[in-house]
Amino acid sequence: NAGVTQTPKFRILKIGQSMTLQCAQDMNHNYMYWYRQDPGMGLKLIYYSVGAGITDKGEVPNGYNVSRSTTEDFPLRLELAAPSQTSVYFCASSYSIRTYGYTFGSGTRLTVV
Amino acid sequence: DAKTTQPNSMESNEEEPVHLPCNHSTISGTDYIHWYRQLPSQGPEYVIHGLTSNVNNRMASLAIAEDRKSSTLILHRATLRDAAVYYCILNQAGTALIFGKGTTLSVSS
Numbered sequence: 001n002a003g004v005t006q007t008p009k010f011r012i013l014k015i016g017q018s019m020t021l022q023c024a025q026d027m028n029h030n031y032m033y034w035y036r037q038d039p040g041m042g043l044k045l046i047y048y049s050v051g052a053g054i055t056d057k058g059e060v061p062n063g064y065n066v067s068r069s070t071t072e073d074f075p076l077r078l079e080l081a082a083p084s085q086t087s088v089y090f091c092a093s094s095y096s097i098r099t100y101g102y103t104f105g106s107g108t109r110l111t112v113v
Numbered sequence: 114d115a116k117t118t119q120p121n122s123m124e125s126n127e128e129e130p131v132h133l134p135c136n137h138s139t140i141s142g143t144d145y146i147h148w149y150r151q152l153p154s155q156g157p158e159y160v161i162h163g164l165t166s167n168v169n170n171r172m173a174s175l176a177i178a179e180d181r182k183s184s185t186l187i188l189h190r191a192t193l194r195d196a197a198v199y200y201c202i203l204n205q206a207g208t209a210l211i212f213g214k215g216t217t218l219s220v221s222s
Contacts, residue, residue, distance in 0.1 A: 043212040101159030
């Protein structure tokens with residue numbers, strides 16, 4: 001049981017490049033989330049999904065896109081990377097949006113130069 | 114969204130109990146109180162959550178005030194591994210968890 005798997009663990013992007021951060025979970029959780037964490041700060045919600053085909057914006061969605069074609073996968077797309085997107089990105093999943101705990105991945109550390 | 118207030122930092126000694134406070138005076142009747150912690154260079158980790166009654170699990174206890182305007186996370190015997198940022202979060206209206214700045218707990222041997 002792998003839990004929540006994020007790839008890659010580290011990435012350096014040049015300004016204007018694009019990339020997709022991968023997130024997969026094997027717990028059959030309906031709910032999945034993307035957060036970013038800037039140095040010394042708390043987590044900010046980017047997007048979340050309550051099931052396949054359904055996504056919604058969080059606190060800081062600008063510059064990102066998501067899709068949820070399967071229950072297992074929730075990729076985060078960065079278009080035209082900017083230095084402000086330098087951060088650690090965490091994916092999480094949960095069985096219920098209110099009453100169960102989240103399981104987080106180990107994160108992707110992204111640097112945009 | 115209802116807000117929580119936590120001290121920026123707390124210190125503890127190893128093998129002593131730790132009481133981490135959280136104030137949430139604007140909590141609504143259906144808000145769950147969640148606690149997560151984040152060890153250095155790791156993703157957050159679920160600790161415990163509750164609605165009205167006190168809760169216990171293998172990691173910690175959650176004590177909720179009778180008026181629900183405050184709660185306390187209790188680590189019964191702190192270890193060095195418990196040094197982390199602890200987040201107290203209210204979950205409103207079925208939306209995703211919104212993290213604040215949390216309390217940085219330091220544990221000394």
